[in-house]
Amino acid sequence: xxxxxxxxxxxxxxxxxxxxxxxxxxxxxxxxxxxxxxxxxxxxxxxxxxxxxxxxxxxxxxxxxxxxxxxxxxxxxxxxxxxxxxxxxxxxxxxxxxxxxxxxxxxxxxxxxxxxxxxxxxxxxxxxxxxxxxxxxxxxxxxxxxxxxxxxxxxxxxxxxxxxxxxxxxxxxxxxxxxxxxxxxxxxxxxxxxxxxxxxxxxxx
Numbered sequence: 001x002x003x004x005x006x007x008x009x010x011x012x013x014x015x016x017x018x019x020x021x022x023x024x025x026x027x028x029x030x031x032x033x034x035x036x037x038x039x040x041x042x043x044x045x046x047x048x049x050x051x052x053x054x055x056x057x058x059x060x061x062x063x064x065x066x067x068x069x070x071x072x073x074x075x076x077x078x079x080x081x082x083x084x085x086x087x088x089x090x091x092x093x094x095x096x097x098x099x100x101x102x103x104x105x106x107x108x109x110x111x112x113x114x115x116x117x118x119x120x121x122x123x124x125x126x127x128x129x130x131x132x133x134x135x136x137x138x139x140x141x142x143x144x145x146x147x148x149x150x151x152x153x154x155x156x157x158x159x160x161x162x163x164x165x166x167x168x169x170x171x172x173x174x175x176x177x178x179x180x181x182x183x184x185x186x187x188x189x190x191x192x193x194x195x196x197x198x199x200x201x202x203x204x205x
Contacts, residue, residue, distance in 0.1 A: 045064040054079060055079060068134055072127075072128055073139070075141065077096050077123035093123070098125055099141075100113045103138050105135035115127040134160040
């Protein structure tokens with residue numbers, strides 16, 4: 001009789017663990033497909049990365065699909081330094097001054113702006129650009145530093161709010177379809193302990 005109770009308890013415990021693992025897998029899958037990742041939301045989207053003269057220039061934007069309003073621009077500049085001949089090089093931090101001019105539709109111009117680096121001696125610039133018109137824009141980046149002067153032109157497409165809203169409605173998965181599965185799993189987790197208690201009482205002499 002004791003062995004039967006132990007076996008029943010072990011089977012119920014194993015079933016409960018399997019069910020909990022299934023619920024965790026479902027929740028993680030829904031979260032990964034239905035919600036934007038933290039990295040995408042906070043890190044910005046890379047729209048430009050090229051070597052210009054002796055500099056490697058990287059530009060990110062946030063939100064990933066810019067719309068009229070404030071657009072967060074991130075610019076990182078590193079020096080391309082030869083380490084073993086012309087075919088081998090490495091990237092090192094470098095201090096530069098940066099001037100940014102944004103040109104949009106109908107020759108609308110913003111700037112020039114002189115963003116300050118996040119840390120002295122490192123060419124990492126973060127700033128907000130107020131754009132109030134959708135369309136094709138370009139960012140003109142004028143650099144000056146120890147390795148000379150350089151200019152890069154970065155295309156920036158700003159979409160209208162209604163276009164972005166329509167794309168998100170069509171392309172983004174909804175959590176509504178997964179709610180029945182999640183609810184059933186949660187109810188099952190709540191029922192299993194009750195079932196275990198009933199079986200335990202029934203097995204008692």
